[in-house]
Each structure stands twice: as structure tokens, then as C-alpha cells.
Amino acid sequence: xxxxxxxxxxxxxxxxxxxxxxxxxxxxxxxxxxxxxxxxxxxxxxxxxxxxxxxxxxxxxxxxxxxxxxxxxxxxxxxxxxxxxxxxxxxxxxxxxxxxxxxxxxxxxxxxxxxxxxxxxxxxxxxxxxxxxxxxxxxxxxxxxxxxxxxxxxxxxxxxxxxxxxxxxxxxxxxxxxxxxxxxxxxxxxxxxxxxxxxxxxxxxxxxxxxxxxxxxxxxxxxxxxxxxxxxxxxxxxxxxxxxxxxxxxxxxxxxxxxxxxxxxxxxxxxxxxxxxxxxxxxxxxxxxxxxxxxxxxxxxxxxxxxxxxxxxxxxxxxxxxxxxxxxxxxxxxxxxxxxxxxxxxxxxxxxxxxxxxxxxxxxxxxxxxxxxxxxxxxxxxxxxxxxxxxxxxxxxxxxxxxxxxxxxxxxxxxxxxxxxxxxxxxxxxxxxxxxxxxxxxxxxxxxxxxxxxxxxxxxxxxxxxxxxxxxxxxxxxxxxxxxxxxxxxxxxxxxxxxxxxxxx
Amino acid sequence: xxxxxxxxxxxxxxxxxxxxxxxxxxxxxxxxxxxxxxxxxxxxxxxxxxxxxxxxxxxxxxxxxxxxxxxxxxxxxxxxxxxxxxxxxxxxxxxxxxxxxxxxxxxxxxxxxxxxxxxxxxxxxxxxxxxxxxxxxxxxxxxxxxxxxxxxxxxxxxxxxxxxxxxxxxxxxxxxxxxxxxxxxxxxxxxxxxxxxxxxxxxxxxxxxxxxxxxxxxxxxxxxxxxxxxxxxxxxxxxxxxxxxxxxxxxxxxxxxxxxxxxxxxxxxxxxxxxxxxxxxxxxxxxxxxxxxxxxxxxxxxxxxxxxxxxxxxxxxxxxxxxxxxxxxxxxxxxxxxxxxxxxxxxxxxxxxxxx
Numbered sequence: 001x002x003x004x005x006x007x008x009x010x011x012x013x014x015x016x017x018x019x020x021x022x023x024x025x026x027x028x029x030x031x032x033x034x035x036x037x038x039x040x041x042x043x044x045x046x047x048x049x050x051x052x053x054x055x056x057x058x059x060x061x062x063x064x065x066x067x068x069x070x071x072x073x074x075x076x077x078x079x080x081x082x083x084x085x086x087x088x089x090x091x092x093x094x095x096x097x098x099x100x101x102x103x104x105x106x107x108x109x110x111x112x113x114x115x116x117x118x119x120x121x122x123x124x125x126x127x128x129x130x131x132x133x134x135x136x137x138x139x140x141x142x143x144x145x146x147x148x149x150x151x152x153x154x155x156x157x158x159x160x161x162x163x164x165x166x167x168x169x170x171x172x173x174x175x176x177x178x179x180x181x182x183x184x185x186x187x188x189x190x191x192x193x194x195x196x197x198x199x200x201x202x203x204x205x206x207x208x209x210x211x212x213x214x215x216x217x218x219x220x221x222x223x224x225x226x227x228x229x230x231x232x233x234x235x236x237x238x239x240x241x242x243x244x245x246x247x248x249x250x251x252x253x254x255x256x257x258x259x260x261x262x263x264x265x266x267x268x269x270x271x272x273x274x275x276x277x278x279x280x281x282x283x284x285x286x287x288x289x290x291x292x293x294x295x296x297x298x299x300x301x302x303x304x305x306x307x308x309x310x311x312x313x314x315x316x317x318x319x320x321x322x323x324x325x326x327x328x329x330x331x332x333x334x335x336x337x338x339x340x341x342x343x344x345x346x347x348x349x350x351x352x353x354x355x356x357x358x359x360x361x362x363x364x365x366x367x368x369x370x371x372x373x374x375x376x377x378x379x380x381x382x383x384x385x386x387x388x389x390x391x392x393x394x395x396x397x398x399x400x401x402x403x404x405x406x407x408x409x410x411x412x413x414x415x416x417x418x419x420x421x422x423x424x425x426x427x428x429x430x431x432x433x434x435x436x437x438x439x440x441x442x443x444x445x446x447x448x449x450x451x452x453x454x455x456x457x458x459x460x461x462x463x464x465x466x467x468x469x470x471x472x473x474x475x476x477x478x479x480x481x482x483x484x485x486x487x488x489x490x491x492x493x494x495x496x497x498x499x500x501x502x503x504x505x
Numbered sequence: 506x507x508x509x510x511x512x513x514x515x516x517x518x519x520x521x522x523x524x525x526x527x528x529x530x531x532x533x534x535x536x537x538x539x540x541x542x543x544x545x546x547x548x549x550x551x552x553x554x555x556x557x558x559x560x561x562x563x564x565x566x567x568x569x570x571x572x573x574x575x576x577x578x579x580x581x582x583x584x585x586x587x588x589x590x591x592x593x594x595x596x597x598x599x600x601x602x603x604x605x606x607x608x609x610x611x612x613x614x615x616x617x618x619x620x621x622x623x624x625x626x627x628x629x630x631x632x633x634x635x636x637x638x639x640x641x642x643x644x645x646x647x648x649x650x651x652x653x654x655x656x657x658x659x660x661x662x663x664x665x666x667x668x669x670x671x672x673x674x675x676x677x678x679x680x681x682x683x684x685x686x687x688x689x690x691x692x693x694x695x696x697x698x699x700x701x702x703x704x705x706x707x708x709x710x711x712x713x714x715x716x717x718x719x720x721x722x723x724x725x726x727x728x729x730x731x732x733x734x735x736x737x738x739x740x741x742x743x744x745x746x747x748x749x750x751x752x753x754x755x756x757x758x759x760x761x762x763x764x765x766x767x768x769x770x771x772x773x774x775x776x777x778x779x780x781x782x783x784x785x786x787x788x789x790x791x792x793x794x795x796x797x798x799x800x801x802x803x804x805x806x807x808x809x810x811x812x813x814x815x816x817x818x819x820x821x822x823x824x825x826x827x828x829x830x831x832x833x834x835x836x837x838x839x840x841x842x843x844x845x846x847x848x849x850x851x852x853x854x855x856x857x858x859x860x861x
Contacts, residue, residue, distance in 0.1 A: 327744075343742045
């Protein structure tokens with residue numbers, strides 16, 4: 001057999017205090033789809049950053065088609081035919097598809113955009129990646145934007161394509177389309193590496209799988225020779241025990257009531273088209289749906305961060321339609337936002353200042369001058385109670401790990417004893433341990449009688465936590481079903497907008 | 506094969522945060538030395554006599570303090586706005602408006618006793634400086650108009666307005682046609698330390714620094730300023746009123762620059778005149794940046810820059826051009842901004858041996 005297209009041997013990369021990669025090996029052959037499986041923090045991203053020239057390894061060698069290479073910058077990697085589609089797309093949204101492909105192309109000052117557009121159309125036809133070369137990025141759906149990213153790489157004649165959690169933003173149906181594109185590319189002699197932690201996706205799309213855990217290679221296996229259970233064990237390092245049934249509860253009084261809610265998105269287009277929802281005390285209402293179908297706008301309206309055009313939002317009978325976040329907070333609404341570090345927490349401030357974010361108005365800190373020592377003591381207690389690990393109470397929180405950040409955020413939001421808790425993608429990007437903590441805290445809040453609105457793209461999480469599941473598609477609620485009666489296939493169809501149920505909110 | 510490369514630091518180096526400003530000053534002096542040597546001066550001698558001029562005599566020290574006062578007050582104002590990422594480049598104009606306001610009080614009510622006159626000048630100076638900044642703050646808060654441009658443009662308006670007054674209606678009839686107003690009455694001048702020109706403005710500056718420190722780290726308002734400066738999104742999420750804070754902070758920033766103007770006319774010149782500020786408002790920006798926006802550090806760095814100015818005057822007798830000091834100031838800022846990259850990136854030389 002000829003030399004593998006990509007071979008990484010004995011890769012080691014150390015960051016201060018962390019060994020991100022330790023003697024990692026990865027071999028990918030032309031024509032194969034290779035899954036890189038591992039929990040968050042397993043070292044997948046670091047390894048791919050090394051392969052794309054973003055980081056330099058402390059030790060180890062990289063061979064492309066048997067030749068040793070030494071990437072000094074991402075440019076070297078691109079020239080060697082390695083391209084990556086990042087989880088957050090690197091696209092310029094006011095530019096057209098063609099202009100985005102043109103960005104960073106080599107060549108003189110002259111640029112023939114018309115010829116480029118024709119060439120792009122050719123590439124997209126060949127691989128079944130439908131997209132209009134003249135469209136502007138902001139007009140495209142997330143799935144189409146992903147196609148643009150792939151076209152960018154194919155146009156640059158990339159032979160190794162790396163995709164970072166490519167299906168996180170897609171419906172199950174769109175994901176299937178993506179898999180078939182990937183298969184076409186593999187058939188053309190490319191190698192496809194995709195990073196994931198979803199087992200089912202691996203079994204569906206990959207030819208072989210390399211599992212990383214704690215910065216080390218656990219194994220490389222062929223798909224035919226393994227199953228989901230074995231992969232899970234290798235990924236987590238122990239048998240995964242799916243949490244049992246959550247305790248039954250009869251929901252109490254309605255806390256959140258939304259009627260006929262309409263609102264616009266940032267571009268001024270309708271994002272919410274008449275939402276009807278209610279959440280009762282001690283109930284978790286899960287909202288399923290592909291990201292970008294109005295979930296963000298929905299929670300922002302409830303949190304008072306986005307004006308509502310029509311309709312009402314009431315919490316415990318009080319009307320909260322005036323876009324006043326301060327009043328919403330006083331009404332007892334806790335909010336765990338999607339953007340933890342940036343909206344939920346202030347990256348450069350310490351834990352004390354971050355815990356004070358919702359509490360600083362409280363007169364108990366003193367009338368004019370705030371009693372910093374009392375605030376510190378209070379912060380220390382919270383940090384202990386929620387077992388947040390950190391370098392120190394004053395160290396910038398951006399240095400903390402994802403799991404600890406979320407713990408800190410939940411500590412603040414829960415300590416305010418909310419009547420309603422909005423949790424948006426609360427376990428996104430967290431490892432299994434941290435996810436378990438988040439789930440436990442949410443269930444504890446449910447037991448304490450808090451009404452919880454949980455937005456998630458992880459159906460497994462919704463099935464585990466929610467009492468009822470609502471599906472959002474293009475700003476509408478496609479249906480609300482009690483979790484016991486929910487059917488995965490139905491929910492998938494509703495997520496894709498193919499099915500609508502009578503809503504009885 | 507050797508090469509030089511950059512590597513991003515995982516977190517800004519706290520060590521570099523101290524080294525960079527100090528090194529910037531040294532490099533700027535080095536650059537100045539090359540320039541001086543090229544124009545036929547002995548840089549060592551020039552720097553030594555600058556140092557002597559600024560700190561070598563009671564007179565020199567007193568002059569350095571006198572120059573430091575407006576720099577400190579204006580720079581405290583600039584730094585509080587910068588902390589909220591409001592790029593108030595208009596301290597110069599706000600300084601002029603403060604000086605204008607104080608002068609208006611002094612010239613319009615010459616019979617007022619000091620205990621009425623000085624507080625009135627203080628308040629009017631602050632309010633006018635503050636309002637001048639608010640002129641730029643309102644469009645910024647409402648429609649996101651870039652305050653860099655508006656505050657900068659308003660400088661020219663303020664300076665020309667004062668010029669109009671001192672060349673026209675307010676010109677001192679006994680002033681031999683110089684562009685200056687009539688001198689203030691005794692009641693309108695700030696007390697000085699006997700035997701020096703150091704005036705009460707020093708107390709304003711130090712008090713302002715203490716108050717600002719307390720406001721920023723011990724009050725709810727200061728907490729809001731710090732949060733908004735770091736993340737507007739988080740501030741909105743926490744229910745803070747961003748628009749109101751933009752206007753309030755710009756007012757405070759402008760009011761401090763205005764106070765610097767008031768203390769300059771009332772404490773040093775005792776009249777309003779053309780070119781009352783030789784660019785204090787701009788130097789204040791450099792100081793604020795060099796001091797990392799920290800009130801206590803602003804005080805220290807202001808003395809350094811005041812020393813530079815006074816030292817610059819003293820070497821003019823050697824034939825060294827007056828512009829040398831401006832050049833040194835510019836070079837310091839240049840190196841500080843350039844050096845910022847060192848706090849975020851690590852420079853490494855040569856190729857690391859790949860070990861197995």
C-alpha cells in the first residue's frame with residue numbers, strides 16, 4: 001500500500017500546566033473518512049491545530065504522503081493541501097460567496113471575480129454542494145455557509161479536509177446530505193477528518209476512528225470492527241451509565257406564559273412569528289431545534305434584551321414586555337446564556353466581580369461604598385458550595401475551564417433563587433463530568449419548584465431532562481409533546497419543518 | 506536555518522506589563538539620542554541637563570510640579586473614559602472650555618470674594634468641560650457615532666472659540682494688543698505654596714485620584730463602569746443602562762479636563778490667553794495609556810512627562826530645538842503601543858530542536 005496521506009507520529013504539545021497532546025499518533029489514508037473522537041479537552045482541537053500549522057508541536061513528526069513536513073504557519077499547511085472548516089465559520093458576512101473564496105488566494109493584484117464564480121459553480125456541481133456564488137453570506141443559512149467553507153477548501157485543491165463538529169449546526173436531514181458530500185470527496189481521493197463527540201454520527205459516516213482521551217491516543221479502529229458501546233467506553237475511559245429516570249413530578253402553577261409573541265432578529269427580519277408557550281413551576285420545558293431558528297431571540301425577549309413587537313410575556317402574572325433586563329432580573333428570572341464568556345461572565349474580571357453581576361445593586365453591600373470584604377466572603381461560600389475550581393477569587397475568569405465557568409455561572413443564577421430559569425445550550429462544549437453536574441443542578445432546581453426553559457440542540461439531553469419538548473422551526477413552535485410520548489423521528493421532522501402538530505400550549 | 510517567530514501567549518504576561526512601559530521610555534530616549542547626535546549635540550549632556558533642569562533645583566522641581574498638575578487632572582479624566590472604551594480624544598478642547606468657563610466667572614463678577622469666586626469658577630469650569638464632552642457623548646450613546654472624530658473636532662471649535670475671545674471681545678485693553686484677557690482679581694486666583702508657583706490645583710489632582718480610585722473599585726457606579734468597559738453584552742445582560750453611563754462617564758471625563766483648565770487659569774496664568782494649553786489634553790492621552798488607566802500610576806507618570814517638558818525648556822538655551830520634547834513624547838507612545846504586542850505574544854529566536 002502507498003504511504004498514508006497524513007501521518008502524525010508521537011505528537012506532543014504542552015501548554016503551561018497542561019499536556020494537551022502526549023505521544024499522539026494519527027494515520028489517515030486517501031479516500032477515507034476518519035473520525036477523531038474524544039471528549040472536550042481530550043486534545044482533538046490541539047492536534048488539528050498542529051496539523052493545520054496553527055501550533056507547533058513540542059515533539060513529534062508530521063508526514064504528508066510519506067514526506068516529512070514542518071509547518072511554520074497555517075499558510076504552509078494550506079500549501080501542503082490541508083484545510084479546515086472551523087466550528088465558527090471564518091466568513092465575511094457582507095461579502096458574496098465568490099469574494100469569500102477569493103480571500104487569501106495567491107496571485108497578483110488582478111482578480112477576475114467572474115471567472116472565479118464560474119469555477120466555484122463547477123466545484124459545487126461536482127460535489128453536490130449547492131450554493132449561489134453571487135449570494136451574500138448573511139443571506140445564507142448555516143448549512144449553506146458550511147458548504148461555502150468546504151468549497152473554499154476544495155477550490156484551493158485541499159486534499160485533507162478537517163471538519164470541526166460539522167453537524168452541530170445541522171438538522172439530522174442536512175447532516176445526511178453532508179455525509180454524502182464527504183463520501184464523494186473521499187471517493188475523489190481526498191482524506192476527510194472530522195472531529196466529533198457524537199457516537200451515532202461516527203457510526204453513520206466514518207470509515208475509521210481514532211479515539212483520544214486525556215491527550216493520548218487510545219486506539220484507532222475500523223468502523224466494522226466496533227460498536228457504539230465500545231467507542232463510548234474508550235472515549236470516557238469507563239462504562240457510561242446513562243442516568244436513570246428522573247423523579248416524577250406533578251407540575252405546579254404556570255410561571256412563564258408567552259402569548260402571540262413576535263419579534264425581529266438583528267437584521268430586522270421576523271425571528272419569532274407568534275410563539276405560544278407556558279412553563280409551570282417544577283417543570284422543565286425543553287426546546288429542540290436547529291440553532292438559528294429563533295431560540296436565541298426567544299430567550300432574549302424573555303430576558304428583556306430584545307424588544308417584542310406583539311404579544312405578551314408574563315412571569316408569575318407580571319407582564320415583562322418592555323425590554324427592561326433590570327426588571328426581569330428583579331422578577332426572579334435567572335438566565336444562563338449561550339455566550340457564557342462575554343455575556344454571562346466578564347472575561348477579564350475575577351470571580352467576585354462576576355458573581356456580583358446580578359447582585360451588586362443589593363443594599364446589603366453598603367449604602368455608598370461597597371463592602372468588598374463581605375462580597376468576597378459571600379463569593380467564597382458560593383465557590384465552595386458549587387465546587388468551582390479556580391486559581392483565585394481575583395484571577396480573571398477567562399483562565400477557567402469551560403466546566404468551571406458554567407459552574408460559576410450556574411452558582412450565580414441559582415443562588416438568586418429564581419422562579420424561572422432560562423438555560424441556553426447549558427452543556428454545549430462541556431465534557432461528560434461537567435455535563436453531569438449541569439444536569440444534576442437543573443434537576444435539583446426542578447425539584448425545588450423552579451420553572452425551567454431549556455434550549456438545547458442535543459436531543460439526548462432533552463429526552464433526559466425535559467418534561468415536555470417543544471420544537472422550534474423558523475420562529476414558530478412546530479409542536480409540544482410530553483417527553484414520554486415523544487418520538488425521535490417525529491421531532492427530527494419537526495426540526496426540519498416537514499411536520500407540524502396542533503399546538504396545545 | 507534560524508528564524509524569528511511570534512507565538513501567542515495564553516495569557517498576557519504580568520511581567521511584561523511593567524517592562525514594556527519602562528523599556529519604551531528607554532527606547533524613546535535612545536531614539537532621541539540618535540536624533541540629537543545626528544544634529545550635532547552630545548545626547549548624554551543634553552539628557553543630563555534636562556534632568557538637572559527638571560529636578561536639579563528648587564525652581565526646577567516647582568516648575569515640574571506646576572506642569573504636572575494640569576497633566577494629572579486631564580489624564581485622570583481621559584483614563585476614566587478610556588476605561589469604558591470611550592476614546593475621548595477631546596481633553597484639549599474640554600480643557601479650553603473649562604478655562605473659558607472659569608474666566609467668564611472671574612471677569613463677569615470681579616467683586617465676588619474668594620470663598621464665592623473660587624467655588625463658582627470650579628463648578629462652572631467642570632460643568633462646561635463636562636458638557637463639551639457630552640456634546641460628543643449623546644450621539645455616541647444614541648446612534649453609535651464614533652466619539653474619536655467628534656471629540657477631536659470639538660477641540661478645534663473650543664480652541665478657536667477661546668482665540669476669538671482673547672483676540673476680540675475679551676482682549677485686555679491694557680495688554681499691548683497681546684491676545685490675553687485682563688488679569689483676574691486676587692480673589693479669583695488659587696493659593697500657592699510660598700516661594701513657588703505650585704498652586705492648590707495639586708490638591709485637586711490628588712483628591713481626584715483618590716476619589717476616582719474609590720469610585721471605580723468601591724461603588725456600584727464604578728462597578729458598572731468596569732463591567733461595561735470589559736463587556737457591553739454582559740452589562741446589558743445584568744440590566745445596566747449603557748446609554749446613561751456613556752453620558753455620565755463622558756461628563757466626568759470632560760469635567761476633569763475642564764477642572765484642569767480652570768486650575769491653570771486660576772492657579773498659573775491668572776488670565777485666559779491664546780495657547781493656554783501647549784497640548785496638555787493630548788499629552789494626557791499618552792500618560793493615561795502609559796499608566797494603564799490606573800489613577801495612582803497616572804499621578805506618577807504625569808510627573809515624568811512634566812519633567813520632560815520642563816527639562817526641554819531648560820535645554821533650549823543649548824540650542825536644542827523645542828520640538829525635541831514633543832518628539833520624545835511621541836516616541837514613547839509609539840514604543841508603548843508597539844510594545845503591547847510583547848504582552849500578548851512571545852518572541853522566539855531560532856528553531857526549537859524537535860526531540861523524540
